[in-house]
Amino acid sequence: MTRENTLVSAQWVEEHLDDPKVVLVEVDEDTAAYDKGHIKGAIKLDWTTDLQDQVRRDFVNKAQFEALLSDRGVANDDTVVLYGGNNNWFAAYAYWYFKLYGHQDVKLLDGGRKKWELDSRELTDELPSREKTSYTATEQDSSIRAFRDEVVAAIGTQNLVDVRSPDEYAGRLLAPAHLPQEQAQRAGHIPTAANVPWSKAANDDGTFKSDDELREIYTEAGVDWSKDTIAYCRIGERSSHTWFVLKELLGQENVKNYDGSWTEYGSLVGVPVSLGDEKGEA
Amino acid sequence: MCGATEGGLSLDGVNVAKEAVVQGRVVRGGEPVGNAYVRLLDRTGEFTAEVPTSATGHFRFFAGDGEWTLRTLAPKADPVDRVVQAQTGSVAEVEISVG
Numbered sequence: 001m002t003r004e005n006t007l008v009s010a011q012w013v014e015e016h017l018d019d020p021k022v023v024l025v026e027v028d029e030d031t032a033a034y035d036k037g038h039i040k041g042a043i044k045l046d047w048t049t050d051l052q053d054q055v056r057r058d059f060v061n062k063a064q065f066e067a068l069l070s071d072r073g074v075a076n077d078d079t080v081v082l083y084g085g086n087n088n089w090f091a092a093y094a095y096w097y098f099k100l101y102g103h104q105d106v107k108l109l110d111g112g113r114k115k116w117e118l119d120s121r122e123l124t125d126e127l128p129s130r131e132k133t134s135y136t137a138t139e140q141d142s143s144i145r146a147f148r149d150e151v152v153a154a155i156g157t158q159n160l161v162d163v164r165s166p167d168e169y170a171g172r173l174l175a176p177a178h179l180p181q182e183q184a185q186r187a188g189h190i191p192t193a194a195n196v197p198w199s200k201a202a203n204d205d206g207t208f209k210s211d212d213e214l215r216e217i218y219t220e221a222g223v224d225w226s227k228d229t230i231a232y233c234r235i236g237e238r239s240s241h242t243w244f245v246l247k248e249l250l251g252q253e254n255v256k257n258y259d260g261s262w263t264e265y266g267s268l269v270g271v272p273v274s275l276g277d278e279k280g281e282a
Numbered sequence: 283m284c285g286a287t288e289g290g291l292s293l294d295g296v297n298v299a300k301e302a303v304v305q306g307r308v309v310r311g312g313e314p315v316g317n318a319y320v321r322l323l324d325r326t327g328e329f330t331a332e333v334p335t336s337a338t339g340h341f342r343f344f345a346g347d348g349e350w351t352l353r354t355l356a357p358k359a360d361p362v363d364r365v366v367q368a369q370t371g372s373v374a375e376v377e378i379s380v381g
Contacts, residue, residue, distance in 0.1 A: 033334075085334060114334075117317050120357045165330040167346060177322050177331035177343045182300055199329035204321075204355060 003211065006248040008081055008107045010116055016081075017041055023074050023130070026113070027051075027094040028084045029237070037123035039083070039116065043072050043130065047090050047237075051097060059259075065101050065137050073130025076103070083109035083116070087199070087206040093240040095248075096257055100145060102138030108244065111206040118205055144243070146230045146256035148264055151190065152271055156282025159229040160193035161218075163242040164262070168234070169195040171275045175234060185266030188273040190232070191280035196221045198238040201245045214245055222279075228254040232261040291340045293373065302368040305342035306376035307335075308354055314339025315380060318356035325349050346370075356380045 016022045017040050024042035026034045034044040045051060050068055053060055060068065074080060080098060084091035091112055098106045109116070117123070146154075154160055167173040171187030189195070200217050201209055208214070223229065229246060231239040236259030247255040258265075265271065274280025291305050304322065308315040320341040321332040325348060333341045343350075345368040354362045359380040366374050 030334075036337075086332065114319055114355075117334075118319075118355060118357050165324065166326070166328050167324055167330060172346050173330075175344075177345050178333045180296070180301060180344050181346070182297065197328060204353075204361065 002251065003208075003249050006107055006244070007110050007208065009110055010119055010121060013039065013081060013083075013109055013116075014121065019079075021077070022079045022081060024109075025074075025080055025082050025091075025094065026084055027082060027090045028113070029086050029090050033085050033113070035125070037125055040122065040124050040126070041128045042083075043074075043128060045072075045094060047093065051094065059097065059100075059140075062101065062137050062139060066135050069135040069137075070133050073133055074135060075133040076136060077105070079105045079107065081107045081109055083112045085113045087114060087202050087241070088112035089198075089237045089241055092244045093237040096144065096240040096243055100140050102141065110208060114206040143254070144247070144256055146232075146258040148258075148260055148268065150256075151230055151232070151258050151260075151265065154228075154230050155190060155272065156192045157227075159223050159227050160190050161221075161223065161229060161231045161239075161242060161246075162189045162193040162195050163198040163231055163233045163239050164189075164195070165197050165199075166195060166277065168262075169193075170277050176238075183263075185263055186273055187266070188275045189262075189280070190265060191272045191274040192282050193232075193274075193279060194221045194223060195277075195279075196223070196242070198233070198241045201242065208245065208249060211249060214250060218246070218250075225252065228256075230256045230258050232258040232265070234262045235259070236261045291342055298373060299371050302345045302347055302370045303342065303373040304345050304350060304352070304366055304368050304376065305340065305373060306352075306378060307339045308341065308356065308378045308380060309339060310356070310359070310380050315356050318354055318380065320378070321353045321355070323351040323353055327351065343368075352376060352378065354378050354380060 082091040174183040231242045233239040243257040308318040316337040
């Protein structure tokens with residue numbers, strides 16, 4: 001994968017607003033953001049209801065994903081362009097999710113909703129109507145999703161990349177600072193994980209830095225390009241952003257996103273945890 | 283600096299005793315800016331969080347004790363940086379003017 005087939009500019013999106021085979025999809029942490037205004041023609045996916053099982057902590061299954069996309073009018077051969085707030089955190093999460101279920105042509109709008117707004121481009125509250133489709137998903141691609149046992153096994157052997165802010169990594173904060181800090185899990189990080197905040201990969205306007213800059217950032221942080229990599233954060237959305245950078249922009253093979261992330265790992269009984277700014281020992 | 287100021291964001295539902303709240307409003311010529319982005323940078327300048335302002339120009343963070351920088355981005359304006367001190371059990375109120 002490369003930047004050319006995974007990322008599109010705001011200008012490109014404006015030029016394809018009336019292209020019926022391009023489906024714009026907004027996914028935001030703030031699930032009400034879409035309702036206040038969105039890019040013309042964009043449909044909304046709500047990550048809390050559309051993309052999560054409503055009982056267990058897991059994703060919707062293949063049949064539910066198929067029903068969701070069929071209902072919203074997304075076809076297998078459509079170009080899906082995702083965007084959202086928070087510098088595309090949840091859009092990157094949805095990108096990874098679409099890849100998990102085998103959608104071929106997915107792209108991110110570089111800079112997401114923020115760049116679009118800062119450019120003073122047009123938003124509308126008009127709801128689009130799309131014909132229903134008959135969408136077929138594949139089985140989940142387990143080569144891009146990490147579960148807790150392989151994360152524990154990766155300590156000291158694979159690249160673990162903790163993409164949270166330095167204060168969360170060190171255990172001084174338990175959640176990103178726009179959320180209340182009272183949380184059930186222990187503070188800290190997985191021993192041997194490098195701290196490369198997702199934000200290092202983005203410019204202030206939310207667009208991605210150049211490939212050369214990106215490669216240097218992860219190299220400096222100690223990522224060994226010859227090893228497999230698992231990225232994690234608190235609930236798996238910021239680490240989707242980093243997964244996108246490593247796998248889709250830089251073309252690194254064997255990169256997984258650990259969506260259980262710190263809310264799972266920090267609650268596990270008997271696993272090692274490191275506190276402070278140092279990586280810690282295996 | 284302490285306590286919610288008149289006209290500030292409501293603290294209903296926030297356990298102020300356990301949080302180091304940094305909140306405020308972004309204005310341009312005295313009018314609220316509802317389409318700005320405020321980022322919270324830690325003492326080393328590293329990004330910690332970002333929120334879009336509400337329709338009334340308000341924003342809020344749950345920080346930790348110490349010094350933070352608020353960087354505000356708004357359409358057609360240069361970024362504005364403001365240093366703020368946060369402390370658990372108190373609410374730091376900040377009004378930010380953009381050009």
